[in-house]
Amino acid sequence: xxxxxxxxxxxxxxxxxxxxxxxxxxxxxxxxxxxxxxxxxxxxxxxxxxxxxxxxxxxxxxxxxxxxxxxxxxxxxxxxxxxxxxxxxxxxxxxxxxxxxxxxxxxxxxxxxxxxxxxxxxxxxxxxxxxxxxxxxxxxxxxxxxxxxxxxxxxxxxxxxxxxxxxxxxxxxxxxxxxxxxxxxxxxxxxxxxxxxxxxxxxxxxxxxxxxxxxxxxxxxxxxxxxxxxxxxxxxxxxxxxxxxxxxxxxxxxxxxxxxxxxxxxxxxxxxxxxxxxxxxxxxxxxxxxxxxxxxxxxxxxxxxxxxxxxxxxxxxxxxxxxxxxxxxxxxxxxxxxxxxxxxxxxxxxxxxxxxxxxxxxxxxxxxxxxxxxxxxxxxxxxxxxxxxxxxxxxxxx
Amino acid sequence: xxxxxxxxxxxxxxxxxxxxxxxxxxxxxxxxxxxxxxxxxxxxxxxxxxxxxxxxxxxxxxxxxxxxxxxxxxxxxxxxxxxxxxxxxxxxxxxxxxxxxxxxxxxxxxxxxxxxxxxxxxxxxxxxxxxxxxxxxxxxxxxxxxxxxxxxxxxxxxxxxxxxxxxxxxxxxxxxxxxxxxxxxxxxxxxxxxxxxxxxxxxxxxxxxxxxxxxxxxxxxxxxxxxxxxxxxxxxxxxxxxxxxxxxxxxxxxxxxxxxxxxxxxxxxxxxxxxxxxxxxxxxxxxxxxxxxxxxxxxxxxxxxxxxxxxxxxxxxxxxxxxxxxxxxxxxxxxxxxxxxxxxxxxxxxxxxxxxxxxxxxxxxxxxxxxxxxxxxxxxxxxxxxxxxxxxxxxxxxxxxxxxxxxxxxxxxxxxxxxxxxxxxxxxxxxxxxxxxxxxxxxxxxxxxxxxxxx
Numbered sequence: 001x002x003x004x005x006x007x008x009x010x011x012x013x014x015x016x017x018x019x020x021x022x023x024x025x026x027x028x029x030x031x032x033x034x035x036x037x038x039x040x041x042x043x044x045x046x047x048x049x050x051x052x053x054x055x056x057x058x059x060x061x062x063x064x065x066x067x068x069x070x071x072x073x074x075x076x077x078x079x080x081x082x083x084x085x086x087x088x089x090x091x092x093x094x095x096x097x098x099x100x101x102x103x104x105x106x107x108x109x110x111x112x113x114x115x116x117x118x119x120x121x122x123x124x125x126x127x128x129x130x131x132x133x134x135x136x137x138x139x140x141x142x143x144x145x146x147x148x149x150x151x152x153x154x155x156x157x158x159x160x161x162x163x164x165x166x167x168x169x170x171x172x173x174x175x176x177x178x179x180x181x182x183x184x185x186x187x188x189x190x191x192x193x194x195x196x197x198x199x200x201x202x203x204x205x206x207x208x209x210x211x212x213x214x215x216x217x218x219x220x221x222x223x224x225x226x227x228x229x230x231x232x233x234x235x236x237x238x239x240x241x242x243x244x245x246x247x248x249x250x251x252x253x254x255x256x257x258x259x260x261x262x263x264x265x266x267x268x269x270x271x272x273x274x275x276x277x278x279x280x281x282x283x284x285x286x287x288x289x290x291x292x293x294x295x296x297x298x299x300x301x302x303x304x305x306x307x308x309x310x311x312x313x314x315x316x317x318x319x320x321x322x323x324x325x326x327x328x329x330x331x332x333x334x335x336x337x338x339x340x341x342x343x344x345x346x347x348x349x350x351x352x353x354x355x356x357x358x359x360x361x362x363x364x365x366x367x368x369x370x371x372x373x374x375x376x377x378x379x380x381x382x383x384x385x386x387x388x389x390x391x392x393x394x395x396x397x398x
Numbered sequence: 399x400x401x402x403x404x405x406x407x408x409x410x411x412x413x414x415x416x417x418x419x420x421x422x423x424x425x426x427x428x429x430x431x432x433x434x435x436x437x438x439x440x441x442x443x444x445x446x447x448x449x450x451x452x453x454x455x456x457x458x459x460x461x462x463x464x465x466x467x468x469x470x471x472x473x474x475x476x477x478x479x480x481x482x483x484x485x486x487x488x489x490x491x492x493x494x495x496x497x498x499x500x501x502x503x504x505x506x507x508x509x510x511x512x513x514x515x516x517x518x519x520x521x522x523x524x525x526x527x528x529x530x531x532x533x534x535x536x537x538x539x540x541x542x543x544x545x546x547x548x549x550x551x552x553x554x555x556x557x558x559x560x561x562x563x564x565x566x567x568x569x570x571x572x573x574x575x576x577x578x579x580x581x582x583x584x585x586x587x588x589x590x591x592x593x594x595x596x597x598x599x600x601x602x603x604x605x606x607x608x609x610x611x612x613x614x615x616x617x618x619x620x621x622x623x624x625x626x627x628x629x630x631x632x633x634x635x636x637x638x639x640x641x642x643x644x645x646x647x648x649x650x651x652x653x654x655x656x657x658x659x660x661x662x663x664x665x666x667x668x669x670x671x672x673x674x675x676x677x678x679x680x681x682x683x684x685x686x687x688x689x690x691x692x693x694x695x696x697x698x699x700x701x702x703x704x705x706x707x708x709x710x711x712x713x714x715x716x717x718x719x720x721x722x723x724x725x726x727x728x729x730x731x732x733x734x735x736x737x738x739x740x741x742x743x744x745x746x747x748x749x750x751x752x753x754x755x756x757x758x759x760x761x762x763x764x765x766x767x768x769x770x771x772x773x774x775x776x777x778x779x780x781x782x783x784x785x786x787x788x789x790x791x792x793x794x795x796x797x798x799x800x801x802x803x804x805x806x807x808x809x810x811x812x813x814x815x816x817x818x819x820x821x822x823x824x825x826x827x828x829x830x831x832x833x834x835x836x837x838x839x840x841x842x843x844x845x846x847x848x849x850x851x852x853x
Contacts, residue, residue, distance in 0.1 A: 024570065024577060031570035031577065035512045035602060037481065061501060063584060063600040071598065073581035080568065080583070080602040083509035089478035090513040093429070109502060112453070112533045113472070120472040124429040124479035144501045146595035185469070194419045197694045200469075202462045205455070218532035220455060220462075224427055224469045311575065 009344025050360025054099030059084035092125035099382030111177035122226035127381035130232030184220035247273025267341035294358035327362035404795030442811030446488025481514035488833030490519035504559035516605030516832030521612035560608035625651035641792030781817035
């Protein structure tokens with residue numbers, strides 16, 4: 001279990017022009033560049049300047065909408081985006097230390113494809129890859145992809161609850177396929193033995209033979225074991241079913257506490273699932289998600305949020321706590337919540353680049369002064385930054 | 399009029415063309431190899447780099463085939479990363495239409511096109527084998543007869559998705575608060591026996607509108623598919639006569655699909671060996687062939703045609719006297735080439751006649767029938783030959799496959815490209831920014847292609 005007195009880990013959550021729906025209208029926003037490599041490169045390099053552990057990149061297999069479950073026809077919000085894994089891959093070679101956790105929808109995709117994509121992201125970033133897995137229960141997403149049909153979502157019905165439970169179980173099986181495929185080549189499988197003419201030692205390549213409820217995948221992967229062995233797997237959870245996925249399958253869970261006591265409750269809930277999955281010995285980070293509106297003084301931050309809300313037409317509501325204040329006040333909160341058992345935070349900048357720059361240039365120095373954050377990158381891989389060892393290969397025999 | 403030549407570079411692949419045993423051979427997985435390869439190609443002002451794909455490790459005699467390079471990265475992911483370390487060169491990826499779904503592939507290609515400022519291309523391939531399907535949840539394999547139908551439907555559907563955004567929807571007017579000019583952008587609906595999808599595509603129109611489309615099939619159906627919808631054919635006809643026949647055939651099909659001759663380029667795969675003299679090049683070429691066809695590799699090629707275990711056969715002796723096993727190839731799996739042996743007994747008889755006439759051992763025969771390089775000679779003769787092929791309509795250029803990773807392309811770029819530039823048949827710098835610019839292809843109407851395929 002991670003030591004709560006260690007320095008914090010920080011991840012920046014990148015999404016469009018920022019998490020506030022009016023973010024794209026701010027003076028520094030670049031709404032016409034959201035689909036360009038330059039935009040994402042600048043954000044990633046800013047995150048790296050702040051010594052952050054990683055960035056996440058949001059994604060979905062449907063057009064964005066205000067309501068997380070149904071499409072809309074709004075014209076006053078950012079709409080349209082790029083594939084997150086490819087954004088990460090495009091940006092990774094322009095950075096040296098930052099980790100990348102692109103979102104990937106597991107409900108409608110093939111684990112064989114995603115496994116090699118994340119392995120390849122690990123190669124192009126020389127060991128800084130991970131993936132944030134996400135289920136997609138929306139019927140419009142299913143209609144886009146065409147493999148299956150889902151009913152309209154209604155959180156109050158048992159049918160929706162059952163579907164969501166089913167999709168998270170499928171996600172756990174999906175992650176198992178990813179992990180087995182990453183291990184399907186032993187590290188020293190490539191031998192290039194000129195004497196025998198053998199390029200690989202076939203005894204070090206393994207069929208994964210997953211025969212689950214949702215998948216049957218033979219393997220081995222077409223891509224050799226990635227530099228980290230196992231890239232980092234992350235998931236966001238707001239309730240017991242996704243916490244179970246984190247406990248069973250993830251290295252890193254994102255939760256959405258409202259205060260320190262809630263943080264303690266959520267950490268305990270994830271730990272219980274981790275324990276139930278028989279993973280007590282594994283390091284599973286639990287990070288708190290926060291939307292952040294930061295400014296040099298508290299009034300300015302509140303004024304900014306008010307201006308954003310006025311432009312958006314409605315007060316901003318989020319699944320995560322919305323923090324409005326100074327970087328020093330945020331540092332107080334992070335330290336307080338860390339005491340509840342969180343080992344890091346995923347900060348969602350309300351506005352890009354403004355709130356990301358506040359994180360990297362004001363929050364980070366403040367945390368450093370308090371001894372709560374690194375003053376230089378201490379590792380070359382994402383697992384290294386997160387204090388995760390390079391795991392042994394499940395198929396290798398000593 | 400003198401034609402301008404198009405040249406591309408095929409990252410050395412998972413096959414015996416690639417000589418991994420050479421001391422100069424680097425990694426086929428590490429990104430540095432891809433970076434170096436792409437940068438060499440871009441220094442030579444080549445049109446594009448090309449990545450092949452195979453979605454299951456090949457097997458022979460029920461074991462993973464280990465004599466060639468094994469393993470490769472994910473195509474989309476490595477191409478996106480290469481966009482970061484190159485500026486102009488096109489990025490062509492082979493993506494299978496059997497083991498993917500249109501929405502996901504379309505957003506990956508549209509994303510790649512955005513992230514590379516208009517340099518994405520898609521080599522559409524089909525597959526029907528249950529062997530590869532075992533890696534996919536859908537099982538995903540088809541009756542052989544259906545594979546082009548699914549590929550056509552897949553491409554038509556993907557084009558509908560690429561074209562679902564007109565390109566003027568995003569206005570991003572900060573003061574007026576209007577991000578979109580259209581409340582319901584990217585709308586699409588496609589229903590046919592293969593795909594039944596409807597909704598909104600979520601990637602706005604990319605710089606090229608759609609990626610450049612490549613097709614590699616050689617059958618009558620494959621040629622029609624290319625004539626209907628492809629921008630470039632990646633063919634295997636590398637002799638002058640075969641090239642001219644193929645070129646005339648395919649270009650002749652274009653009018654039937656309402657297209658002009660300059661709307662489809664024909665670019666055969668080609669290998670090369672350069673020397674300071676013709677004799678030196680010939681000698682080097684022979685060395686490369688022997689490295690490509692080791693005694694063990696010769697036996698595996700033999701087994702692929704004979705469709706039986708010949709592990710006890712002497713590679714330095716004559717061809718087997720026993721005949722091939724006719725029917726489904728059960729020896730080699732995950733390999734496109736075995737499908738080309740349409741009449742194994744007839745091919746075996748041709749091979750026997752050739753071996754007897756030329757006094758060739760099994761290995762020597764295999765070298766002759768599988769391992770030949772396209773262009774062997776001094777830089778001057780290779781440049782002249784390539785120019786002749788293009789000017790005499792055997793091709794519009796070549797996709798070069800060096801045998802060494804990643805540096806094998808460098809001698810060509812350093813020695814042959816300048817000669818082609820002197821001849822005035824190859825660019826001295828990129829004129830445009832997109833791959834479509836490099837290939838001199840017209841922008842396509844929004845509906846063209848999808849309509850042709852549907853018709």
